[in-house]
Amino acid sequence: MAEPYYITTAIHYPNGKPHIGHAYETIAADVAARFQRMRGRKVRFQTGTDEHGLKMAQKARDLGITPRALADEMSSHFRVLFDRLNISYDRFFRTTEDEHHRASQAIWLAMEKSGDLYLDRYEGWYSVRDEAYYDESELTEGEGDEKLSPQGTPVEWTVEESWFFRLSKYQEPLLRFYRDNPEFVRPATRFNEVRSFVERGLRDLSVSRTSFDWGVRVPGTEDHVMYVWVDALTNYLTGLGYPDETEDFATFWPADVHLIGKDIVRFHAVYWPAFLMSAGLPLPKAIFGHGFLLNRGQKESKSLGNVTDPHELADRFGVDQLRYFLLREFTFGQDGSYSVEAIVNRSNSELANSFGNLAQRTLSLIFKNCDGVVPPISGHTDADTALFGHVDRVIFQEMPANYDTLAFAQALEAWIGAVYACNAYIDEQAPWALRKTDFERMQTVLATLYIVIAQLAVAVQPVMPETSAKLLDAMGLASELRDFEGIRSHWYPQLAESDFRLVKPKGLFPRIEMPAEADA
Template sequence: MSEKAFYVSTPIYYVTAPPHIGSAYTTVAGDVLTRWHAQRGERKWYLTGTDEHGEKVMRSAQAQGMSPQEWTDKLVEESWKPAWVDVDIDYDDFIRTTEKRHTERVREFWQTLYDSGDVYKGEYEGLYCVGCEEFKLPTEIKVDEDGSKRCTIHGTELEMVSETNYFFRLSKYGDKLLELYESQPDFVAPLSARNEVIAFVKQGLQDLSITRSTFDWGIPVPWDEKHVLYVWIDALLNYVTAAGYGTDPERFEELWPADVHLVGKDILRFHAVIWPAMLMAAGVAVPKQVFAHGWLLVGGEKMSKSKLTAIAPKEITDHFGSDAFRYYFLRTIQFGSDGSFSWEHLSAVYTSELANGLGNLASRIAAMVGKYFDGVLPEPVDHGPAEQALADRLEVAARVADTAMDSLAFHDALAAINDLVGAVNGYVSEQEPWKVAKDPELKARLATILYTSAEVLRAVAVLHHPTMPKAAAKLWTLLGAEDKLGPLTDQRIQTAGTWGQLPAGAVLVKGDSLFPRLAD
């Protein structure tokens, strides 16, 4: 059997409209996390995909004058997959819930639970939000002055739904879920999300309606095809059906349990309560962690397709590039908390940290090595206190960044790398190699200053590769590191902070700017 892969998943996204930067934020986070583990030399497996059943999708298709399958096919191929190219996502699998590999396994899963007695028939009446695809609890309902009742997330008016449905005995698993949260303290993260979930379960769980009979766009219930399965209990199973559940036991053993499910905080309960209860009922291991991040806010409000406040990733990447997109959102927002986006802030971070910071530093060092040493990295023979301080700082920065990634503290990891770049810029300003170069007797000192700066940039290329793969690859080429050290993908995070890896004799090539200055 192969080694267990580090398995990360995004939510599978509703295909009611093209993706916005909120969806891209989650997907980039998962991509950076899995690339980081790959840079450690681990096997990674990254899953994303689309959720294509349910009433919301059906109504969206009807509004376009298309069948649900035609509408989802169009959106996936013309909008969703191209968007992940725009932000440079390296997923290992893209699952669609209309695929047979998923639908057949879903029917088998629920047939098993029905046969075991965990599913029964009953009546249900309640207020339903089509946007959430969820019956709402009293605490999730906003009552207007005119008495109309609205979803607290979407602001849309709720619909009273009365149906004869099948129910999953969710209430049976309350104590087992609390035992799970106690025995695996990191199962739900961050801490605020964990506390929310525990409080919710302690209030007592109600059995869950798992079928709908008022529309037919869904997976037919295997024992009663007048019903379709509730979209959520269909969609949640994508994490195991994509991993080979029910079809490929060896593959499933290599992938499951997932290491991290990344979700938005608005769908936390589905993933941290309903999903593990479903797995418990089927005798399948639960994932290792469900991590709920916050919302992206624009103008103080959560982005919404329905309110037409969504921003397409391409609007940003066409101007700033995919690397800047990936860096900005993970650098400036504490993952797990809400974060605000503005064009002005993005432009300021791009200019100060990427163009004037890392990009300018790389260009200056390459230019000076070219000017003073014909482009060949010189031997450092005058390593003194200033150089040792920088070497020590590099070791700490690499260690801090690696530790931060383990807790999904992307902003801390990127802050440590950015501070390291700032330290090198400070070192160059203090050492003033352009002045040192005027004295032929200080040639050894000049060589040491430029080597020291290039050696830190070698580590920065490795550390930034998961977040900014294109810019890191350009930096690796600029340093002439490929010929001396091999491919960037073969460099390891664990040893990135070890001093002296870039050998003298590397040929530096000053190419295009890593981050060109942009017009407003």
């Protein structure tokens, strides 16, 4: 029986509507989850919203509404977007749920039982925007007397009574864990940064606040709320039923991968493992910190007026085209710059002109020349065998290996290479000409193409689920065959001998016109 697989995104901070970065991370996690399901694994995929903290309280105050009202409104925008983008989450999680308060208090009590919490006074630099504490040595100078965090966000001097977590106690245990688990943080550059941070020495961490009350109450000290990262990180446990001994918790914890942005790797790779060690819980198997999406080379911001609405991109280009572009255009893990022109060019050249045209030409020839009947095979030539070998290598070796390591761009590079090989084959074999000179050979050529097109559609399902399903439905491939084992089986002879007939094929990817503002 295949092992279970648990993948999470960061829970997104809903002090504003979701932007393209939220879409990017969640699409990537969705592709990984869909791939693992195709492998036959029992998958748990969790995403959601992180709704506590000073930033939410201040935003709600500015709007003249309660933090809960703001959380309810903004969290719904994330759920609507993810449903629109065909995200196959198993659980959409909100930290305002009662069960999450209970779980956060349970892990707090477990850390307290280990002797790792103590009451003291905090004086230091805090970034409201990052919900993070920073040492003086990490800060840079902004305008005037302003000081900035490593993320470029303003920090303010904070003085208040606080509970502290004995993070310093876990410096050596963390370094030992890193040595024993060299793949714990990916990409490797991020792991090196984490290890260097811990090697420089860890200070105890302030883990409660008294200056606001929008959060999870500290058990036994009701005028304190937990530091937002204590309760935010606990969501990965709450979603599995912690602290109860549920079947989901026994099956899926520890998580296989927390998929997050590179700006919050420290919280997941330093604080989170230390909290779990303190609470006596297993640590996640891996943290993957992806890069930022840049709009024409610039980080998006409201002040620059370049914030992109994912709904607008989906409306303009199509959901599957957007999903494909975001994972094809740049290496996952690195920063990537996108533009309208890049989306249009990639969609037209690779999806409309290459894969879409390949499917349309092949199915149209079968519909027209074979009365829609799936053609028989009468022996294969070396050219047929070479194409099968190329596609098999891509679909059964290269793509699974790359999907498995979250190397999405490499998986799609191999996929489009196989599409190009199919287009070269159909041009070389010219089945439209064979119709008059060698009808039997024409049938074999079209059958060869039919098989590899179906295989390519199955292999790209995690990235383009809607388009793949539409094509495979039209081709009559049974739903139980739409995975890596099913598409490897001898399904084609059975289909050819059945009474299945193609209907007149429709184009998969309409060509996209460059928007006028992009031309300008």
